[in-house]
Amino acid sequence: MNKKLNRNDPCWCNSKKKYKHCHFEFDETLKSLSYQGYPIPNRKLIKSRKDLEGIKKSCQLTKFILDELNTIIKPGITTNEIDKWVYDTTLKHHAKPAPLNYKGFPKSICTSINEVICHGIPEDRILKEGDILNVDVTCIIDGYFGDSCRMYPIGNISQQAKRLIDVTKECLEESIKQLRPFDPINKIGDVISEIAKRESYSIVKMFGGHGTGNQFHEDPFIFHYKKNEKLMICAPGMVFTIEPMINEGSEECIILEDNWTAVTKDKSLSAQWEHTVYVNEDKIEILT
Ligand code: MF3
Ligand code: CO
Ligand code: CO
Numbered sequence: 001m002n003k004k005l006n007r008n009d010p011c012w013c014n015s016k017k018k019y020k021h022c023h024f025e026f027d028e029t030l031k032s033l034s035y036q037g038y039p040i041p042n043r044k045l046i047k048s049r050k051d052l053e054g055i056k057k058s059c060q061l062t063k064f065i066l067d068e069l070n071t072i073i074k075p076g077i078t079t080n081e082i083d084k085w086v087y088d089t090t091l092k093h094h095a096k097p098a099p100l101n102y103k104g105f106p107k108s109i110c111t112s113i114n115e116v117i118c119h120g121i122p123e124d125r126i127l128k129e130g131d132i133l134n135v136d137v138t139c140i141i142d143g144y145f146g147d148s149c150r151m152y153p154i155g156n157i158s159q160q161a162k163r164l165i166d167v168t169k170e171c172l173e174e175s176i177k178q179l180r181p182f183d184p185i186n187k188i189g190d191v192i193s194e195i196a197k198r199e200s201y202s203i204v205k206m207f208g209g210h211g212t213g214n215q216f217h218e219d220p221f222i223f224h225y226k227k228n229e230k231l232m233i234c235a236p237g238m239v240f241t242i243e244p245m246i247n248e249g250s251e252e253c254i255i256l257e258d259n260w261t262a263v264t265k266d267k268s269l270s271a272q273w274e275h276t277v278y279v280n281e282d283k284i285e286i287l288t
Contacts, residue, residue: 002043013237014048029182030235038184039232041220046237047213051144052278055213055239059146059276059287061093061139066150066288073152075129079111082135083122090139098138098145098216105260110136110149117204117245117253117262117270129155132165134272138216145212147241148288149274160248161269167199168246168271171224175242176277179284185222185231192244193226204245204270206253207262212276213239234279239287243274 005012011022030040047055065086072085087108090097097108105121112120112134113127120134127133136149151165175191188209196203209222220232224244234240249268256263264270278285 012043013046026236030233033182033233036230038230039220041232041235041238045211045219046235047239047278051213052239054142054144055146055276055278056287057146058095058139058141058144059148061090061095061141062137062146062148062276063288064093065089065137065139066135066148069135069150069152073127073133073135073154075127075155078124078126079113079120079122079133080124082111083107083109086135086137093139094141096140098140098147099136102216110134112136112261112270112272114269115264115267117247117264118207118272119260119262121258121260127154130157130161132157132161132269132271136272136274144214145216145276146288147212147216147243147274147276149243149272151271151273163199164201164246164248164269164271167195167201168244169273171195171244171246172242172273172275175244176275176284176286179234181234181236181279181281181283183234185220185234186227187234188242189223189225189227192224196246202247202249202251204247204251204253207243207245209241209243209274211238211240234284236279236281238279239276241274241276243272245270245272 005019007020009019011019034040099105100108107122111122131154133152138147171192175188178191203225211218247270249266252265276287
C-alpha cells in the first residue's frame with residue numbers, strides 16, 4: 001500500500017514539488033477509475049524525468065537504425081549481414097543490442113521473413129525480390145531500452161503483401177492516435193480489431209506489447225485484440241510498446257525447433273509494426 005500523503009507533503013514521484021501541485025489529481029483520477037473496476041498501474045511503472053530522458057535517447061538510436069536499414073536492405077543481402085550491420089552500428093553509438101543473449105537469443109535483432117510472425121533469427125538466407133521482412137531492433141543506452149520494428153519490402157512485392165503491410169501499419173498508427181491518457185488498454189485492441197475485421201485479417205494473440213524502458217519487458221501486457229475484462233489504465237508517465245502482428249490467414253501460430261521462430265500455422269503471410277510510446281499528460285507520444 002502507498003503511504004497516505006498530505007497535500008503539502010513532497011510528491012511521491014521525486015519531483016520535489018508539493019503533492020498538491022504534482023500527482024494529487026493524478027492519484028484522485030486513478031482512485032476513481034479503480035472504483036470503476038479498472039486495474040491501475042503500480043507507481044514503479046510511472047517514469048521519472050531522468051528515466052524518460054534516457055529512454056528517449058535509446059528510442060532515438062533505435063529509430064535511426066531502422067531508418068538507415070532502408071538504404072541497406074535490398075535483394076541479395078542476408079539477414080546475418082543486416083544483423084552484423086546493426087550490431088556494429090549499435091556499438092559505435094555506445095549502446096548495446098538488447099536481444100543479444102536475451103534468454104539465450106543468439107543475435108542482435110529479430111528478422112522475420114514472410115510467414116514468420118516474430119522472433120526470426122538472422123541467418124545466411126539470401127533475401128529475394130518479393131519477400132517481406134520485419135526487422136525488430138531494441139537498443140540499450142545507460143540501462144534504458146528503446147524497442148521498435150518495421151516492415152521492409154524486398155524489391156517489388158505483390159499487391160496482397162503490400163496491403164497486409166499497410167493495414168498492419170494502420171493498426172499501429174490508428175491505435176496510437178485513438179488512445180488517450182487514462183484510457184484502459186482495451187482501447188488498443190478494440191481499434192486494431194475493427195481494422196483487422198474490416199480487412200478479414202486475423203490478429204496474433206500469443207504475443208503482445210509490453211511495458212518497457214527500465215527493462216526490456218515490463219508490465220503491463222498490451223493486448224492487440226478485444227478483451228472483455230477491464231484492462232489496466234494508461235496513466236501519464238507510463239512507457240510501453242504497441243506491436244500488432246497481423247496474419248493474412250488464420251491467427252494460429254507454431255514455434256519452430258529453434259524455440260524462437262514463430263510462424264503462421266497455415267504458412268500465410270504475417271506483418272508487424274512496433275513503436276515505443278510515452279503517455280504524456282494530454283496525449284500519447286511516439287518515442288521511436
Ligand atoms: N523486440 C521484441 C519485442 O518487441 C523482443 C525480442 S526478444 C528476442 O518485444 F530475444 F527475440 F530478441
Ligand atoms: Co516489443
Ligand atoms: Co521489438
